Amino acid sequence: MATAVQSVERENYLNSNYGIKSWLLTSDHKRIAMLYLISITAMFWIGGFFAMLIRLELLTPAGDLVSSDTYNKLFTMHGIIMVFFFLIPSVPAVIGNFVIPLMIGAKDLAFPRINLLSWYIYMAGAITAIVAMVTGGVDTGWTFYTPFSTTYSNTHVIGAAIGIFIAGFSSIFTGLNFIVTIHRMRAPGMTWRRLPLFCWSNYAAALIMVLGTPVVAITLLLVALERAFNIGVFNPQLGGDPLLFQHLFWFYSHPAVYIMILPGMGVISEIIACFSRKRVFGYEFVALASIAIAVLGFLVWAHHMFVAGISVYAALVFSLLSYLVAIPSAVKVFNWTATLYKGSIRYETPMLYAFGFIGLFTVGGLTGVFLASLGIDVHVTDTYFVVAHFHYVMVGGMVMAYMAGLHFWWPKISGRMYPEAWAKLSALLVFVGFNTTFFPQFILGYMGSPRRYHAYPPEFQVLNVLSTAGASILAVGYVLPMIYFLWSLRYGELAPPNPWNAVGLEWMTPSPPPTHNFDETPIVTWEAYDYEHQPQEEVSVGH
Amino acid sequence: MHNLQDRFHPGSAQEHFDPMSHVVPIRMYVTIWAALMIFTGLTVFAATVELHVFNIVLALLIATIKGTLVALFFMHLRYSTKLTMVTVIAAIFFLFILFGLSMTDYLTRAWLTNTIH
Numbered sequence: 094m095a096t097a098v099q100s101v102e103r104e105n106y107l108n109s110n111y112g113i114k115s116w117l118l119t120s121d122h123k124r125i126a127m128l129y130l131i132s133i134t135a136m137f138w139i140g141g142f143f144a145m146l147i148r149l150e151l152l153t154p155a156g157d158l159v160s161s162d163t164y165n166k167l168f169t170m171h172g173i174i175m176v177f178f179f180l181i182p183s184v185p186a187v188i189g190n191f192v193i194p195l196m197i198g199a200k201d202l203a204f205p206r207i208n209l210l211s212w213y214i215y216m217a218g219a220i221t222a223i224v225a226m227v228t229g230g231v232d233t234g235w236t237f238y239t240p241f242s243t244t245y246s247n248t249h250v251i252g253a254a255i256g257i258f259i260a261g262f263s264s265i266f267t268g269l270n271f272i273v274t275i276h277r278m279r280a281p282g283m284t285w286r287r288l289p290l291f292c293w294s295n296y297a298a299a300l301i302m303v304l305g306t307p308v309v310a311i312t313l314l315l316v317a318l319e320r321a322f323n324i325g326v327f328n329p330q331l332g333g334d335p336l337l338f339q340h341l342f343w344f345y346s347h348p349a350v351y352i353m354i355l356p357g358m359g360v361i362s363e364i365i366a367c368f369s370r371k372r373v374f375g376y377e378f379v380a381l382a383s384i385a386i387a388v389l390g391f392l393v394w395a396h397h398m399f400v401a402g403i404s405v406y407a408a409l410v411f412s413l414l415s416y417l418v419a420i421p422s423a424v425k426v427f428n429w430t431a432t433l434y435k436g437s438i439r440y441e442t443p444m445l446y447a448f449g450f451i452g453l454f455t456v457g458g459l460t461g462v463f464l465a466s467l468g469i470d471v472h473v474t475d476t477y478f479v480v481a482h483f484h485y486v487m488v489g490g491m492v493m494a495y496m497a498g499l500h501f502w503w504p505k506i507s508g509r510m511y512p513e514a515w516a517k518l519s520a521l522l523v524f525v526g527f528n529t530t531f532f533p534q535f536i537l538g539y540m541g542s543p544r545r546y547h548a549y550p551p552e553f554q555v556l557n558v559l560s561t562a563g564a565s566i567l568a569v570g571y572v573l574p575m576i577y578f579l580w581s582l583r584y585g586e587l588a589p590p591n592p593w594n595a596v597g598l599e600w601m602t603p604s605p606p607p608t609h610n611f612d613e614t615p616i617v618t619w620e621a622y623d624y625e626h627q628p629q630e631e632v633s634v635g636h
Numbered sequence: 637m638h639n640l641q642d643r644f645h646p647g648s649a650q651e652h653f654d655p656m657s658h659v660v661p662i663r664m665y666v667t668i669w670a671a672l673m674i675f676t677g678l679t680v681f682a683a684t685v686e687l688h689v690f691n692i693v694l695a696l697l698i699a700t701i702k703g704t705l706v707a708l709f710f711m712h713l714r715y716s717t718k719l720t721m722v723t724v725i726a727a728i729f730f731l732f733i734l735f736g737l738s739m740t741d742y743l744t745r746a747w748l749t750n751t752i753h
């Protein structure tokens with residue numbers, strides 16, 4: 094209790110000053126993380142609203158709730174919002190922003206003002222995209238395939254593309270900031286081999302953000318230019334090639350799926366180590382697997398184009414290369430499992446979410462390998478099998494990891510504990526709801542039900558009803574944390590500096606941390622995840 | 637007390653580097669600018685000569701040389717640290733991945749249809 098009282102009374106980043114201006118003009122990485130948290134949460138609910146309409150439409154085989162045109166817009170806007178405005182910034186811009194400087198013993202990111210700028214750019218992009226959506230919407234799918242996007246669609250393609258183009262720069266800035274921060278601002282003794290795996294995986298994701306995002310930005314700009322001025326890059330009549338769009342788009346967007354999973358993998362490494370009280374098994378391999386995923390991720394993009402009309406020889410090459418990515422992904426899963434072995438496991442909420450992640454990511458990743466094999470992909474491409482695959486990795490993987498991380502660091506972020514029983518219930522609901530929603534889609538896809546249609550043959554109804562029912566359970570699972578996190582801000586028990594007895598510098602400073610993070614720059618003399626050797630008391634006292 | 641300097645880890649101070657400290661003579665800028673203008677003229681001229689596929693190759697070649705000049709001199713890459721160089725080379729490397737692997741498609745697309753015919 095003594096520590097708790099101390100932590101409310103001393104100055105921290107939340108109470109150091111008040112007022113809208115002190116937030117909108119802040120350069121404190123922790124406050125900027127909160128700005129991002131609020132904005133992406135709003136986007137999550139907008140995207141979720143579109144998803145609910147999609148699931149409602151699919152409750153019955155007939156296309157009755159919305160017209161086919163509206164349906165096209167719904168899944169497009171759901172995809173654009175969830176991918177570009179929620180999932181890509183989720184773990185990096187919220188959790189990474191908050192904890193990376195704390196984890197490496199720094200007072201802030203390397204470029205605090207660029208960090209704030211990245212949030213404003215994100216908002217500008219998000220608002221542009223939303224304006225395009227409310228003034229008429231887009232119907233190209235989140236992938237903007239040509240020639241539909243350049244020639245035939247008469248919806249607000251340019252507006253949505255520009256919105257994503259703008260938001261891309263916020264992602265580049267965040268990535269740049271992370272790279273420079275991790276290179277230059279580690280506390281004395283925090284060597285690369287002692288760096289928490291969360292930093293390693295965000296570093297890897299940051300490389301992709303910096304190297305890949307410019308390509309998709311330029312590609313979408315070309316779509317906008319082609320639409321507006323018919324410049325002919327993608328139009329065969331003018332010597333262009335529509336498949337060039339897919340090459341350029343997926344050159345970014347396949348690596349981008351790793352932007353959407355690597356930071357989540359980092360969260361899981363932290364949590365698995367803490368709640369099994371062991372050093373992550375094969376730390377070096379897990380760290381290097383992140384870099385390997387980032388690099389190999391750039392070599393596989395055309396596995397999205399197997400049936401699009403690319404050369405079969407190219408398809409062969411890309412199929413083989415795609416199998417390679419599964420290796421570092423599997424290294425991680427095996428090493429987490431080995432970490433659990435003989436650990437003293439505690440089943441607190443973050444750990445429940447982390448377990449969910451491991452299982453669901455494995456299903457998602459393995460079905461990815463199915464899709465990477467040409468013979469299977471030709472059969473199930475553009476069916477619900479693909480939809481199930483990527484929701485297993487993106488929702489079952491990344492959103493789970495994001496929730497795990499929010500619960501894990503919430504005491505640090507807010508200085509309050511959330512109600513554990515409710516949190517466990519929400520983790521359970523999310524897991525059950527998720528599987529009920531998406532597992533039937535594997536079967537639907539395998540039976541040949543194509544994606545992106547608002548109607549389907551009656552024999553597919555049972556599985557679709559299951560899926561819609563699951564979605565409503567899932568929704569409750571997401572609404573609950575929203576409520577109890579807000580509740581905890583006022584009524585939650587005060588959080589001690591280190592509620593989980595975790596090692597890691599972020600737990601050695603008060604909760605919530607002071608504006609400058611540490612009273613004295615810490616000096617690191619121990620390995621990451623030194624759970625076996627560090628006497629627990631000593632670790633948690635800190636100050 | 638928390639000034640910008642001490643946010644940086646003191647151990648990396650030996651890498652300290654100030655890009656503004658290198659003074660480049662105006663003459664150099666003018667020379668590079670003149671070279672860029674000449675290359676622009678060359679591009680225009682080359683476009684008027686019929687070289688079939690090599691028209692585009694030549695145009696890209698000239699553009700690459702111009703881009704390199706801008707990066708090396710106007711953007712001071714020549715006077716930068718090794719880390720900056722590595723960063724630029726990494727970007728070019730990934731560009732080659734983009735071009736190279738795309739070519740596995742473009743260069744072989746016709747193969748199968750040719751053998752069938």
Ligand code: HEM
Pocket residue numbers: 236350351353354396397415416418419422457458459460461462464465466470473474475479482483486487490491
């Ligand atoms: C083991 C690694 C993985 C492999 C081998 C893999 C493979 C594939 C393949 C071959 C496709 C194309 C299927 C088709 O359209 O016919 C695909 C689609 C997709 N994958 Fe994965 N995947 C992997 C991991 C991931 C991860 C980690 C994510 C995201 C976090 C992800 C997200 C997606 C998305 C979004 C699509 C669908 C894109 C669309 O057409 O809308 N994948 N995957």
Ligand SMILES: [Cu+2]
Pocket residue numbers: 346347350393394396397
């Ligand atoms: Cu992919």
